[in-house]
Amino acid sequence: MYGLLLIHSSYVSKPTRRQDMEKSVEDEKVDSDYNSKDSREILNYDINTSSGELTVKVICLGDTSVGKSKLLERFLINSFKPQQVSTYALTLYRYTTEIDNESVVVDFWDTAGQERFHSLHPSYYHQAHACIMVFDATRKVTYKNLTRWHDELRSYRPSIPVVCAANKIDANSEITTRAFAFTEKNNIPLYYVSASDGTNVVKLFRDAITAAVNYKKNPTDWTDQLLAELEDTDCTSTPSLSSSQKGEILTQ
Structure with missing residues (x-):
């Protein structure tokens, strides 16, 4: 189940079914959950949760148009809209799941266009428990800029776990055979993903959520x-x- 809040945005898009794509076993599970009687409901975003419920914050970082919002859409509502323009206001998604048989509420924060100014407001990083960094496999400059985003992240959140996604591998499959100095140097797990066809999207987000939960329980x-x-x-x-x-x- 998920909920979303779009601040200064003109609409909230309704979820649509994914079509004509091969699904992994994990993606089949997501589809099953998605079709349950109440998982299509759009929830009112509420910063408060029930007493004792574990809540974590996961932020997304990367240049504009690398596919951060598309990856979130693919994971949360199984849809992909290739013609949608870059988001332009803060977007929050609230998602409920289970990690090790424990109910977890995940707040996903999307940069929503602010990254075009090459810096984000400190509140974006505040109390984040994990970060998903994304670059476009078809645009080398977005990979080079990961260092700048990582430096800014560490100035606010020096210890939280980070995962990195090389997105749009459907357009450049050769990228999956390459090693990347940035992730190796910073000891960051790298995932080759595609928001378009769903490749590795579930694993990326599930691992990020698990890392966030582990960090919140054992912060450094x-x-x-x-x-x-x-x-x-x-x-x-x-x-x-x-x-x-x-x-x-x-x-x-």
Whole structure:
């Protein structure tokens, strides 16, 4: 089940069925879930979740028009619209799944056109638990720019896990035989994917979600460790700290 919020966008597109493509076993599972009686419902985006529910934030990074939004569409609603222009406002997708038999709420954040200004607002990175970096296999410059995006990410979130997607391999299959210095140097898992035909899209997002969950449960950054302790205190102690009190602690 998923929900989405488009800020300053003109419409919310309805999900459509994928057509005329070979599906992996994992993609068949996604189709089955997608056709359940309530999974077509568009949910109201609500930043709050039920008490005790694990919530993670996964952000997408990369140059404009590399296919970040298309990959999200393929994973969440099994659709692909090749003629759609680049998104131009912040897009949030809320997705519910299970990881190791535990219910997990995933908030996917899409840059939505802001990347054309070569920098993103700090709030985009705030409290992210994992990052999916994307480049276009048909445009070398988008690969070269990964270093700049990675540097900006690490200035705000130095420790969160990152995965990288080489998108549009349907248009350049030779890319799958190449090694990439950027991912090897930074020890980042690389996935050869296609938003157009669905290749490896499910695996990319499932692995990113799992990495986000593992990081939230075992953060390596001290600020994330502090926030985790505060969340535990909220769940187990009375009275709990207010949002303003948490902010005061973090600024001390």
